[in-house]
Amino acid sequence: MFCVECGKDEPIFRNGVCLSCYLKHTQFSKGPTIMDIMFCPRCSSYKHKNIWMQEPFNDILKRHIKDAFSISPELKNVTIQTRCDEKDRIFQCMVFISGFLEGQQITEQHPLTVRIRRNTCDVCSREAGGYYEAIIQIRTEQRTFSNEELKTLRSAVETMVGQLQKSGKRGLFITDDDENRQGLDFFLSEKATAFSIAKKIQEQFGGEFKQSASTAGMKDSKEVFRMTYLVRIPAYRKDDFFSWDNSFFLIVSLHENKVRAIELSTWVEKVIDGKYIQPSKIFGGKERIKEMIFVSQSKKEIQLMDPKTYSTVEIPKPKIISIDTPMVKTVKLDDSLFLVPG
Numbered sequence: 001m002f003c004v005e006c007g008k009d010e011p012i013f014r015n016g017v018c019l020s021c022y023l024k025h026t027q028f029s030k031g032p033t034i035m036d037i038m039f040c041p042r043c044s045s046y047k048h049k050n051i052w053m054q055e056p057f058n059d060i061l062k063r064h065i066k067d068a069f070s071i072s073p074e075l076k077n078v079t080i081q082t083r084c085d086e087k088d089r090i091f092q093c094m095v096f097i098s099g100f101l102e103g104q105q106i107t108e109q110h111p112l113t114v115r116i117r118r119n120t121c122d123v124c125s126r127e128a129g130g131y132y133e134a135i136i137q138i139r140t141e142q143r144t145f146s147n148e149e150l151k152t153l154r155s156a157v158e159t160m161v162g163q164l165q166k167s168g169k170r171g172l173f174i175t176d177d178d179e180n181r182q183g184l185d186f187f188l189s190e191k192a193t194a195f196s197i198a199k200k201i202q203e204q205f206g207g208e209f210k211q212s213a214s215t216a217g218m219k220d221s222k223e224v225f226r227m228t229y230l231v232r233i234p235a236y237r238k239d240d241f242f243s244w245d246n247s248f249f250l251i252v253s254l255h256e257n258k259v260r261a262i263e264l265s266t267w268v269e270k271v272i273d274g275k276y277i278q279p280s281k282i283f284g285g286k287e288r289i290k291e292m293i294f295v296s297q298s299k300k301e302i303q304l305m306d307p308k309t310y311s312t313v314e315i316p317k318p319k320i321i322s323i324d325t326p327m328v329k330t331v332k333l334d335d336s337l338f339l340v341p342g
Helices: 019-024 057-068 122-128 147-166 191-205
Strands: 012-014 034-039 046-048 051-053 076-087 090-101 104-118 134-140 174-180 183-188 208-219 222-233 241-244 247-255 258-263 268-273 282-284 289-297 301-305 312-316 327-333 336-339
Touching: 012 019, 019 104, 034 057, 046 057, 057 076, 057 090, 134 147, 134 191, 147 174, 147 183, 147 191, 183 191, 191 208, 191 222, 191 247, 241 327, 247 268, 301 327, 312 336
Parallel strands: 034 104, 134 222
Antiparallel strands: 034 046, 046 051, 076 090, 090 104, 134 183, 174 183, 208 222, 241 247, 241 282, 247 258, 258 268, 289 301, 289 327, 301 312, 327 336
């Protein structure tokens, strides 16, 4: 068969013409010559289909091209590539759209001017306006927080917020915070997330959890409520010593209102409800530990020497153990001396 256009003896592809002549007069893709992309200067997000995304510019550009350009279904295995030069937030780009037709690769080029329009995104607008839905209050019982505790608590909250933001929670942010020796306040943008963070703080540091709501105004003829989540850290802390039920204990860990502790005379581990510890005598923590020199031991007793006074003392072993270190840790509580585990 002869092509009616070029006259060559070639297989006819369509409408009496060969594939080469068909390609000369057929366009498989088309799109705009100018495109605007919205960019948030605060968080470096790009807007696509009313959704702000934190993606590289080239990925966002390809998303916009796929939406704005029409590509013939005749092309198979389509790929889109771009080459851009930027000046003053304007990109002069060449768009290459490639695909296969009857086994032959076809590439079409489209010049495209991309203008970057700066506009603050919805999340940054709310953050700049001081928007918040919930307050996490962290307080303590019968004492003030140490600077180290405040630093630890702040790091715990900020780390959880950061991890959730990285997992995709763009709308989550800390609007403001307040720190003093009485505690910490965090103003968060999402009620549900603030609730889960407050509960995790309670699980990690122990104590009580309470929540309350307050009216924040009206929206769409409905009342809008802000939540306050209070975590009250107990007077006792991890590594504190306390007395209860005629025995002395070392706190190993806290979980909500439960305390895992080691009884010092036996080194037996127990789980105790925090409500029993609160009214008990709390001696303090690591600052009470004193190192003493190991002198000798028997099956049930150990002899120790004070490194300052050189006086010796014998105390019962908490269990059948063999001491093989030159120094041991001890604590004196109400005139009783105990070996400290670990």
